[in-house]
Amino acid sequence: EQMWKRLGVDLKRNTMSNWVIQIAELYLKPFSDAFLAELLRQKVIHADETVLQVNKEPGREATAESRIWAYASSKRAERQIRYFRYEESRKGACAEKVLGGYTGVVISDGYNGYNILSKATRAGCWAHARRKWVEAMPDGATKENALAAKGLEYCSRLFEVEQKLESLPDTDRRKQRELLSKPIVDQYYAWLETI
Helix, strand or coil, X not given: CHHHHHCCCCCCHHHHHHHHHHHHHHHHHHHHHHHHHHHCCCCEEEEEEEEEECCCCCCCCCCCEEEXXXXXXXXXXXXXXXXXXXXXXXXXXXXXXXXXXCCCEEEECCCHHHHHCCCCEEEECHHHHHHHHHHCCCCCCCCCCCHHHHHHHHHHHXXXXXXXXXXXXXXHHHHHHHHHHHHHHHHHHHHHHCC
16 A cells, blocks of 8 residues: 555555455456365375454454464375465364365364364374474473473474485385384373373
C-alpha cells in the first residue's frame, strides 16, 4: 500500500488482498488441486500446523487464531510437494479434510488432532522430540545433571546415524537402521520408563 502511495496511486490493502484471493480462486486452484493429488500418492507425508492471525475476518474477532496447515512429501520422494491450507482452527477435522483417505505414513509432532486419520499410519517426528528436549534444557546442563541433556543426547545420536545413512538406497538404509538406530531407540524408551 505504501509503495503504491509513493508512486501516487491510492490503492488500499483490502483491494490488493481481494485481487490475490480472486486470482488464487480463479486461476491457481487447479494447480493446488494437482499438488494435493500428487502429495496423496506419496508413501510418506510430513504434517504440521502453525498459528496465523487474520484481521477483519468475517464473523471472527481480530485476535482469533487461525492456522496454516503444511503438508510435505519426504525429502527422499521423487517429487517434492509442499501443500499449504488455511483453516480457522486446529481441529483434527482440518487434517481429515486433506488426509482423510490417505493410507501412507503421516509424520507429525504428536498433536492428537491427527488421531482422526484412521487409515494412515502415524509416526512421530524426531526433530520435534529433539526440540522439546532443547526447550527443557537448563543453563549449564550436562547429561550427568539434567534429564533434558540425556534426552537430547539420544536424539543427537539418532540424527548422526541418519546423516551417515543419507546416501543409501531405501532397502539398505532400512537394514542399517535396524542395526544402528533400533538399539538407540530401544535404549531411549527404556530410559524414558525410568524417569
